[in-house]
Amino acid sequence: MENVTNPEVFTLSGLNEKKEYKYILFIPTLLCYLMILLVNLAIIVVVVWDRNLHEPMYLFLCNLCFSGLYGTTGFYPKFLHDLLSDLHVISRVACHLQVFIIYSYVKSDYSILAVMAYDRYVAICRPLEYHSIMTKKTITWLIVYCWIVPIVFESLILYLSLRQVLCGSHIEKMYCENWAIVKLSCFSVTTNNIFGYCVIVIYFGHMIYIVCTYFKLIKTCVNSKENRSKFMQTCLPHLAALMNVTIALLFDLMYSRYGSKDISQDLKNTLAIEFLVIPPLLNPLIYGLKLTKVRSRVFWWCIKYK
Secondary structure, eight states: OOSOSSOSEEEEOSOOSOHHHHHHHHHHHHHHHHHHHHHHHHHHHHHHHOGGGOSHHHHHHHHHHHHHHHHHHTTHHHHHHHHTOSOOEEEHHHHHHHHHHHHHHHHHHHHHHHHHHHHHHHHHHSGGGHHHHSOHHHHHHHHHHHHHHHHHHHHHHHHHHHTOOBSOOEESSSSOOHHHHHTTBSSOOHHHHHHHHHHHHHHHHHHHHHHHHHHHHHHHHTTOHHHHHHIIIIIHHHHHHHHHHHHHHHHHHHHHHHOOTTSOHHHHHHHHHHHHHHHHHHHHHHHHHHOHHHHHHHHHHHHHHO
């Protein structure tokens, strides 16, 4: 461990390739980020401007796309800069800000997916009560929940992390991550670990809720052709988005907590950034291609403004 106390600057590892390889990697990374911006902004603009899409499902989808933009903004600009730089460093303040943005985005994603599952449950299992349950006030509170609770949790994690006295300044990742910072602490991190695991359990509970909701939806849809059609049209994209986020986050969690030094650097990098690449890119594409209203509106806007 380095003989450092509360360093003001962290060094990041992961980009050890030769300079020419980093330049080559810069182009597909930039294209990927631009594609993420394009597809997510397309969904957001279409939903916001088209009054016909001001329904709960599409408003929640709009928030899911905004969450993807928010989270990737915490990663891509710094990563693209590092690809063109020989020195991969980040200030402590910027590092904690990056942690806050990336991991509040992950929590927000799960919250939005849970809310979308609830919306589909009411729409399919209690259709006659849908409009009396999913009022503007309810929708507003659900959206507030999707953002405020993750921000509060991440703020508490940030507070606990800032209290730590650090004896190291090297983060073994391409970006800042709370567990990587906590491991640099000079003293016990029991409180951080306990709170961190509690938050993991809470959001694991979100996933359990979504899975249970889908079992209920499947049981309801089996005996109704109309419900089966509604399930295929609106629920399959949601299920694909859930699997997308869960698998990506599982890779990151397993790598952060139990990653082996024997794993190749390329595999480490892939595991580390998978949840920052795949979900923000695929979620809007999945919904944009599957939901007829969204797809038709996007095509109409493209033709109108080409």
